[in-house]
Amino acid sequence: MNKFRLGAVALLAPSLAAAHVMPGVGDFYSGMLHPLLSLDQLVPLAALSLLAGQQNRNLAVTALIAFPAALAAAARAGLAVRQPSFLFVASAAAMAILGVLIAVSRPLPHFAVAALAIAVGVVEGLAVSGEISPGVEPLRFIAGAALTGLVMVAYGIGLVRRLRAEWMRIAVRAAGSWVAAIGVMVLALK
Amino acid sequence: MRISNLILRSRLAPPLAALCLAPAAFAHNVAGTATGFESGLKHPISGLDHVLAMVAVGIWGSQLGAPAVWLLPVAFPLVMSIGGALGVRGVPLPGVETGIALSALALGLAIALAARPPLWVAATLVAIFAVFHGYAHGAELPHAAEPLAYGVGFVTATGLLHASGIALGVFGKWQLGRRALRLAGVAIAITGAHLVMGVIGSR
Numbered sequence: 297m298n299k300f301r302l303g304a305v306a307l308l309a310p311s312l313a314a315a316h317v318m319p320g321v322g323d324f325y326s327g328m329l330h331p332l333l334s335l336d337q338l339v340p341l342a343a344l345s346l347l348a349g350q351q352n353r354n355l356a357v358t359a360l361i362a363f364p365a366a367l368a369a370a371a372r373a374g375l376a377v378r379q380p381s382f383l384f385v386a387s388a389a390a391m392a393i394l395g396v397l398i399a400v401s402r403p404l405p406h407f408a409v410a411a412l413a414i415a416v417g418v419v420e421g422l423a424v425s426g427e428i429s430p431g432v433e434p435l436r437f438i439a440g441a442a443l444t445g446l447v448m449v450a451y452g453i454g455l456v457r458r459l460r461a462e463w464m465r466i467a468v469r470a471a472g473s474w475v476a477a478i479g480v481m482v483l484a485l486k
Numbered sequence: 487m488r489i490s491n492l493i494l495r496s497r498l499a500p501p502l503a504a505l506c507l508a509p510a511a512f513a514h515n516v517a518g519t520a521t522g523f524e525s526g527l528k529h530p531i532s533g534l535d536h537v538l539a540m541v542a543v544g545i546w547g548s549q550l551g552a553p554a555v556w557l558l559p560v561a562f563p564l565v566m567s568i569g570g571a572l573g574v575r576g577v578p579l580p581g582v583e584t585g586i587a588l589s590a591l592a593l594g595l596a597i598a599l600a601a602r603p604p605l606w607v608a609a610t611l612v613a614i615f616a617v618f619h620g621y622a623h624g625a626e627l628p629h630a631a632e633p634l635a636y637g638v639g640f641v642t643a644t645g646l647l648h649a650s651g652i653a654l655g656v657f658g659k660w661q662l663g664r665r666a667l668r669l670a671g672v673a674i675a676i677t678g679a680h681l682v683m684g685v686i687g688s689r
Contacts, residue, residue: 335634388634399560466556473560474645477567478637481624484571485633 323433327440330424331448336387337420341445343394343475344416345452346468350401351409356453358406359413363449366417367424368442374425375434383426385486386419391479398472401465413449420445522632526639529623530647535586535681536619538674540644542593543612544651545667548658549600550608555655557605558612559648563641565613566620570637573624583685585618591678597671600664619644 331337341363348359394412397404424441428434459465530536543562547555572579592611595601603611623640630636654670657663 335632335638339634339638396564399564463556466560469556470560470563470645470648473563474641477563477570477620477641478634480567481570481574481620481627481637482634484574484624485627 323436324440326432327424327437327442328444330427330437330441331420331444334423336384337423339475339478340387340390340394340416341420341448342452343391343398343472344413345449346456346472347394347398347404347412348409348449349453349456350398350468351404355404355406355409356457358410360446360449360453362410362413363417364442364445366414367421367445368438370418370421371424371428371438371441372421372434374422375428379426380422383419383423385483387423388479388482388486390416390419391475392483393476393479395472395474395476395479399469399476401469401472417445522630522635523639525626525630526623526636526641527643529626529636529640530619530643533586534677535590536622537647538677539586539589539593539615539619540647541651541654542590542597542671542674544648544653545655545670546593546596546601546608546651547648548652548655549597549667550602550605554605554608555652557609559645559652561609562612562616562648563644565616566623566644569617569620570624570627571620572617573621574627576625579618579621582618582621584682585615586622587678587681587685589615589618589678591675591682594671594673594675594678598668598675599671600668 331341344359344363348356351359390412394416397412420441421438424438425434428437456465456468459468530540543558547558550558569579593615596608596611623644627633627636655667658667
């Protein structure tokens with residue numbers, strides 16, 4: 297099992313050296329890396345996954361499906377339009393909202409979780425489409441980014457739902473307050 | 487068993503491998519992000535006043551016990567962000583340095599006396615100090631190479647300082663540890679008083 301894990305790390309290693317769209321990495325893998333290499337995408341994605349993990353199973357599944365679907369749809373639609381200028385502000389706002397909700401750690405209505413997952417997915421999808429330069433196969437790139445979104449949300453849900461110790465659940469809430477603080481300050485900058 | 491086999495079979499093997507491969511990350515053009523994160527991470531630990539106050543929040547929270555031990559580290563960044571936003575926008579806030587130095591003095595005294603005020607009093611006190619600390623960090627944000635990375639860095643450092651304070655609070659389980667923590671509070675308060683005098687003297 298450990299050898300498999302080591303292999304997985306080795307497989308991930310080249311990704312560390314890769315930028316957004318890097319020659320030799322391949323469009324699908326470049327797409328996979330994209331949400332992980334930009335903090336303005338990684339932080340809201342991580343926050344959404346933690347929030348989904350705090351909710352009940354149905355809501356977690358909703359976020360798990362809605363986020364990558366919205367990301368893929370928005371990325372595809374974004375190819376036809378110019379990248380909006382508000383994406384960074386939207387990411388910061390997402391951090392602030394998601395962070396506060398994680399810190400509060402209360403059950404949310406179904407529609408709220410779905411709306412948040414879709415909103416974050418749309419913002420990240422539009423950011424993904426902005427990275428697709430000529431010569432990149434869009435569908436492969438988008439599929440890679442959507443897969444990373446799916447895996448990240450699934451991982452966050454699995455992580456939070458496995459936490460049993462009270463202090464660990466509080467640590468997740470503290471992490472949420474950190475994310476909210478970052479979002480508020482970056483918003484103030486804009 | 488050979489040491490190499492032990493390492494390979496241990497749970498630490500994947501993270502160790504990832505660490506060994508980490509330099510590859512810097513081949514990617516994220517210089518702005520790395521610099522921003524690094525400067526953000528260093529900011530709270532570059533000043534003794536920040537370090538003492540953040541660790542003191544954790545220790546005092548531990549002394550107060552649940553729910554304060556959890557409430558303070560969760561509430562602190564949220565309130566700190568308000569001060570940070572004021573700093574980012576350049577809104578004048580008088581006595582920032584004095585407030586930060588005072589926070590070390592007051593929190594050190596609270597630990598030394600093992601003070602147990604009502605939760606709302608403790609939370610309000612910490613929140614007021616959080617605004618000053620946030621302001622100082624936020625004022626640096628617009629100058630950062632990568633503001634978002636800077637924000638992630640300094641919030642992470644602040645949270646880790648809180649966590650180290652809470653971890654030190656574990657010593658409070660033992661009589662000797664409780665005394666040691668109160669002595670640490672005395673040391674923090676004395677240093678805080680020295681910092682306050684320094685700020686006043688520099689005017």
